[in-house]
Amino acid sequence: MSMLTLVALDVAVLVILLMLSVPLPYCFGGALAFMVLFGGASMTSMMMWAFNQSISLVLLASPLFILAGLLIAKSGIAKHLLNFIDVFVGRIKGGIGVVAIVTSGIVGAISGSGFTGVASTGPILIPRMVEQGYPRGYATALVTVSSVLGLLIPPSIIMIFYGWVTETSILAAFLATVGPGILIIILFSTINMVWTRRFPDIRLEDVIPDRRERYIHNAKRVVWALPGLMVPVIILGGIYGGVFTPTEAAAVAAIVAIPLGILLYKDLDKRAAGEVVRQAGTSIGSIMTMIIFTLMLSQTYVLLQVPQALIDILFGITTNRLVLLIIINLFLFLVGMIVNDVTGMILVAPLLLPLVIELGISPVHFAAIMGVNLAMGGVTPPYASILYLGMKIGKTEFHSILGPTLMFLLIGYLPVVFITTFWADLSLFLPRLFGLA
Amino acid sequence: MKSIADSALVRTIARIQQTVVFLLLVIIPVLVVIQVLLRYVLQMPLMGIEEIMLFPIIWLYLLGGSVASYERDHIQAGILALYIKKPRSLAIFYFIRTIISTVISLWLTYWAFEYFMYAMRIWKLSNLLYLPLFFGEAAMFVGLLLMTFFTIVELIDRYNAVGLARESNS
Numbered sequence: 001m002s003m004l005t006l007v008a009l010d011v012a013v014l015v016i017l018l019m020l021s022v023p024l025p026y027c028f029g030g031a032l033a034f035m036v037l038f039g040g041a042s043m044t045s046m047m048m049w050a051f052n053q054s055i056s057l058v059l060l061a062s063p064l065f066i067l068a069g070l071l072i073a074k075s076g077i078a079k080h081l082l083n084f085i086d087v088f089v090g091r092i093k094g095g096i097g098v099v100a101i102v103t104s105g106i107v108g109a110i111s112g113s114g115f116t117g118v119a120s121t122g123p124i125l126i127p128r129m130v131e132q133g134y135p136r137g138y139a140t141a142l143v144t145v146s147s148v149l150g151l152l153i154p155p156s157i158i159m160i161f162y163g164w165v166t167e168t169s170i171l172a173a174f175l176a177t178v179g180p181g182i183l184i185i186i187l188f189s190t191i192n193m194v195w196t197r198r199f200p201d202i203r204l205e206d207v208i209p210d211r212r213e214r215y216i217h218n219a220k221r222v223v224w225a226l227p228g229l230m231v232p233v234i235i236l237g238g239i240y241g242g243v244f245t246p247t248e249a250a251a252v253a254a255i256v257a258i259p260l261g262i263l264l265y266k267d268l269d270k271r272a273a274g275e276v277v278r279q280a281g282t283s284i285g286s287i288m289t290m291i292i293f294t295l296m297l298s299q300t301y302v303l304l305q306v307p308q309a310l311i312d313i314l315f316g317i318t319t320n321r322l323v324l325l326i327i328i329n330l331f332l333f334l335v336g337m338i339v340n341d342v343t344g345m346i347l348v349a350p351l352l353l354p355l356v357i358e359l360g361i362s363p364v365h366f367a368a369i370m371g372v373n374l375a376m377g378g379v380t381p382p383y384a385s386i387l388y389l390g391m392k393i394g395k396t397e398f399h400s401i402l403g404p405t406l407m408f409l410l411i412g413y414l415p416v417v418f419i420t421t422f423w424a425d426l427s428l429f430l431p432r433l434f435g436l437a
Numbered sequence: 438m439k440s441i442a443d444s445a446l447v448r449t450i451a452r453i454q455q456t457v458v459f460l461l462l463v464i465i466p467v468l469v470v471i472q473v474l475l476r477y478v479l480q481m482p483l484m485g486i487e488e489i490m491l492f493p494i495i496w497l498y499l500l501g502g503s504v505a506s507y508e509r510d511h512i513q514a515g516i517l518a519l520y521i522k523k524p525r526s527l528a529i530f531y532f533i534r535t536i537i538s539t540v541i542s543l544w545l546t547y548w549a550f551e552y553f554m555y556a557m558r559i560w561k562l563s564n565l566l567y568l569p570l571f572f573g574e575a576a577m578f579v580g581l582l583l584m585t586f587f588t589i590v591e592l593i594d595r596y597n598a599v600g601l602a603r604e605s606n607s
Contacts, residue, residue, distance in 0.1 A: 023511030047552035055491035251469035281458035285501020383514040
């Protein structure tokens, strides 16, 4: 059996296991078993390799950001951030949509994941938007697709994995997705403002008639939000000021979220904090075991020289850079639809990096290309974990959320994917500014 | 019918590992923050803390995975189950799925055991503090063994569910 047939069959095994709802660690474990049994990979050396990779302190950033994200989602920080942004745009028709989008970006700057955005802002914003006259499906779709920003605004868990598996500077990878992230904020906000005109029943919250009272009300909102706003400042300032590593920043975020939630915002008590830590343990275990087997599978592909074979095949089809980049984007889009962002990153980044380097694309630029593609996977079925969570929080059905989600993705997100791919400066401007690319 | 997952033995094992995972998840960020404080506030970084950390890290991952197996909370990507409407067909579907999971888990546990034996034989020490890495490497086997145990518990439950669905049909 040729190596490519073997890999094709292995991918088929993986897809079948995924379709059968086999838990993800076993899906990758099954695909790994296939490669060991038929490809001759050594399992003992794989185990040893996986152990050495798993104990990396760089990798530890991911579970710590999961913990931080869950604590932040329950701490009440998001509520005060929402109130803060509402002061500036809340009086404009459609302004609450902008509040959702910008807050997702700021929450992303604390948590590093897409789930935190929807889990922390969704329960507050979706009912508030519905109360103001927005269709439930639209409100849920907006909050859900916006939470993808958590994967693009640094620190980002998927960028930690990208930097780790490709040995690229994580700090540069973080900065590479900032430009695309800001562009998405602008496009989503514009689409929201235009689309909101279609909803005639929207009514804004009553204005406080007395000007002095209104100022005091708004000033209180700003003051209450300040500690929450300081968290991303501490995290990003710490990382780029050279004080923290991303792992340390994640630990600091987790530790800081507890007193903020318990003592200041009072949305969290000791029992709830304990429950969050317990939940985080399960989530971390579920994700990290999956990652360990994904790492092993990815390593078998690398050992069998699949990346080199991919280069040969694709260059055999065409040498046109534009066509190849479109093929890579389509491939990443499909990967994002089938597996989650982190596994997609670990599995695919080492395979594609040699190819894109041949195409003259820098690893930092490719970080942004992979980031925007795989982040979209969280809201594109069948594997659309962020979308499903949004539907659960927004208490809405798939058919209600599908239309607006597609609209945001097609008009707002997809153009950014292509701009990111074909305009390198969008991703490389900030890393260059910091001397990292 | 009472689920086997509710039996005293299963619950005790699960409770112990849940407690350990909880403690590890408290200890790890605290250790990381202490290291930051020692480095920047007291200007005296603690040598070797990274080596000490590898033990709680790997146990957190693998025991956490086992907790997820107990709570049946591993991430799944399948959509086929959404299209199966008949309760008995769904019960059979989940039973088959869990058989596959069990077989894969057993295979992985076998190799983790091989690695466990290898690690015990080699008895590698860490570079700085000369700590025996075996105590970290053992987590691979123990974690996978527990994952397999809870997957088998689920398999028994799924088998019983098929029987229950058949009875309710007839």
